[in-house]
Amino acid sequence: MAKRAKSTRARAVGAKPARARTIGTAASRARTSQIEPAAPAASELATLLDYVRYAVSRFNAAELAFAHGTTDPVAEAVFVVCESLHLRPDQFDGFAVARVTTAEGSAILALIEARIRTRKPAAYLLNKIYMLGLPFYVDERVIVPRSFIGELLQSHFGGDDGGLVDDPGAVGRVLDLCTGSGCLAILAARQFPNARVDAVDVSRDALEVAARNLADYRLQDTVALYHGDLYAALPRDARYDLIVTNPPYVDAEGMANLPPECRHEPVLAFDGGADGLDVVRRILAGASRHLVEGGGLVCEIGRGRAALEDAFPDLPFLWLDTEESEGEVFWLPAEALAG
């Protein structure tokens, strides 16, 4: 049995889109704007902490959704303020009482206003997101990475007792299906130092972003990108020790209720059909042909656990939990998929 994830640092990425807080009604927004004070001059705020406090107040009043790298207004404000000053968010404590110049302050205020006016995830406004403390380039060609699989690669695939691999160094081939920005392929390449990783996406736009991230991490020779529909993009004889995938899995109801922030992200990254399982079914159907004996599949499905277990009552899903998720990612060994 796999153990539960260890208590490590807080997840760098946010909750699933369908669970993000809903946005206020038009009436509540109108009410909010009536009582909103005029925008401050940069000179009214002095320190990083002042700007963070101001941003939190504005974000709260605007009832933003936080699901893209941060899960609350304080973390979002720290991210926005620090990144606009070319500091990492984890450097905030050391600079909290440092003064901000007038020009820097104006840039921060413009960013805060853009976040509220456009409802774009801050990650798109800054072209950056951190996952497990590692920076990735993002823009609107890809979903903002927030897969629980990143944390699970560390907690369950590090070779610890009770984990799902005995020796990360012995993992030779990994497939990342539905790679998007390439974040999971990159995290897998770092987790399994001797592995070659193949990464597939049907979106050429997404693959351009993934290529940029691979170059940033100098992993072009370790991770190969493939364009196409799931396994059809790969050589027929390709076999893997591990398949990781965070496919589109939002059901029709979830799609209808996506918060405004998620509507800036590619629909292709979310839409899993009526019950959310359209792509997951095809991943399950093809997995055994591409896994070696002793290999396995790790797949995120969001809120689809009940539907999945109803659809595949005979499959022995092992649910892997993280700091912030329960029953959203499953593991299946190759033998179970071979039926």
Ligand SMILES: C[S@@+](CC[C@H](N)C(=O)[O-])C[C@H]1O[C@@H](n2cnc3c(N)ncnc32)[C@H](O)[C@@H]1O
């Ligand atoms: C939820 S996103 C995951 C991206 C990335 N792995 C992550 O965790 O941030 C799903 C990705 O699947 C891709 N996709 C959707 N349908 C696909 C298909 N049939 N074959 C390959 N990729 C697909 C989308 O373009 C999108 O990049």
